[in-house]
Amino acid sequence: MNTQENPASDAAALPDLRPAARRIAGLLGPVDDGRLDGPTPCPDYAVRELLGHLTHLTAAFRDAARKDLGASTAVSPDAALPVLADDWREVLPRQLEEVAAAWRSPAAWTGMTRAGGVELPGEVAGVVALDELVIHGWDLARSTGQPYAAGEAELRCCEALLSPDEARPGGDSLFGPPVPVPDGAPLLDRVIGLSGRRPDWRPNA
Numbered sequence: 001m002n003t004q005e006n007p008a009s010d011a012a013a014l015p016d017l018r019p020a021a022r023r024i025a026g027l028l029g030p031v032d033d034g035r036l037d038g039p040t041p042c043p044d045y046a047v048r049e050l051l052g053h054l055t056h057l058t059a060a061f062r063d064a065a066r067k068d069l070g071a072s073t074a075v076s077p078d079a080a081l082p083v084l085a086d087d088w089r090e091v092l093p094r095q096l097e098e099v100a101a102a103w104r105s106p107a108a109w110t111g112m113t114r115a116g117g118v119e120l121p122g123e124v125a126g127v128v129a130l131d132e133l134v135i136h137g138w139d140l141a142r143s144t145g146q147p148y149a150a151g152e153a154e155l156r157c158c159e160a161l162l163s164p165d166e167a168r169p170g171g172d173s174l175f176g177p178p179v180p181v182p183d184g185a186p187l188l189d190r191v192i193g194l195s196g197r198r199p200d201w202r203p204n205a
Contacts, residue, residue: 020133021100052082058095061129065102162194
C-alpha cells in the first residue's frame with residue numbers, strides 16, 4: 001500500500017479484515033488440547049503460543065483502530081512468549097469479530113495510532129493487522145492440518161506490505177529475508193514466502 005494515499009477517502013476501497021478474521025475463527029473448532037503443543041511455522045511458537053499471539057494481537061489492533069491506546073497497544077510482541085489464557089475459546093472468536101468490525105470504520109484508517117509499542121499511521125496499522133490475520137491464519141491451518149485459502153484482494157494487500165524495500169538493509173521484507181518460491185507459484189505461496197516462511201512447511205517435516 002502506498003502510504004501517501006488515504007484509503008479513508010473511499011470507504012468502499014478500505015481493506016476488509018472480516019474474511020481473514022472469520023477464516024481463523026473457522027479453524028479453531030478442531031484445535032483440541034492435544035494439538036496445543038504441536039509445532040508451527042513460527043520457530044519459537046507451539047500452537048498454544050500462536051493462539052496466544054492471535055489473542056493478544058486481535059486485542060491490540062482492535063484498540064489501535066479505536067485509538068484506545070493503553071496497555072494492549074503498548075507491548076511489543078517480542079517482549080515475551082505469548083501465554084494462552086484458559087478462556088481462549090470464548091475470547092479469541094469474540095476478539096476476531098471485534099477487530100474486523102473496528103477496522104470497518106473509516107476513522108480507524110486516519111491519523112496516528114499505536115500497536116506493539118510502535119506509533120504508525122492508521123492506514124498502515126490496518127494493513128499490518130490484515131497481514132497478521134492472513135499469515136497467522138495460514139500458520140494455524142498448516143499447523144493443525146486444515147485447508148486454507150485467502151482472497152486475492154487480501155493477498156495483494158499483504159504482498160504490497162511484505163515486498164522487499166530497497167530502503168531497508170539488504171532490501172529485506174518488513175519481516176526479514178523472504179523465502180524464494182518457484183516461478184509461477186500461487187499468490188498465497190508468494191505471500192507466505194515473502195513473510196519468511198516456507199510454503200511447503202508441514203509439522204514434523
